[in-house]
Amino acid sequence: MNTVSTSFTPLYTFEAVDLEDAKEQLKEVMPNSPLLSNKTVPKVQCPYCFSTEVQLVPKKFSLLTGIMTNGFNRVCVRCQRKF
Numbered sequence: 789m790n791t792v793s794t795s796f797t798p799l800y801t802f803e804a805v806d807l808e809d810a811k812e813q814l815k816e817v818m819p820n821s822p823l824l825s826n827k828t829v830p831k832v833q834c835p836y837c838f839s840t841e842v843q844l845v846p847k848k849f850s851l852l853t854g855i856m857t858n859g860f861n862r863v864c865v866r867c868q869r870k871f
């Protein structure tokens with residue numbers, strides 16, 4: 789019997805007939821499993837100069853709301869623009 793666990797270390801053991809079945813089950817048990825994110829995370833890219841050198845900087849103060857926010861702004865390293 790082939791084992792589906794040869795290509796990765798299973799964090800969760802389950803009965804699966806093949807790798808696809810295993811993935812389906814894994815999706816239910818661990819929807820956020822990194823094993824399922826085969827698609828590469830889309831690169832953050834500056835919309836202005838298309839540089840991929842982007843820094844995350846914490847939002848310090850929002851003038852719109854007047855309250856502290858815990859979000860992040862992305863700032864392009866090359867053109868220094870926020871987006």
Ligand SMILES: [Zn+2]
Nearest residue numbers: 834837864867
């Ligand atoms: Zn830029």
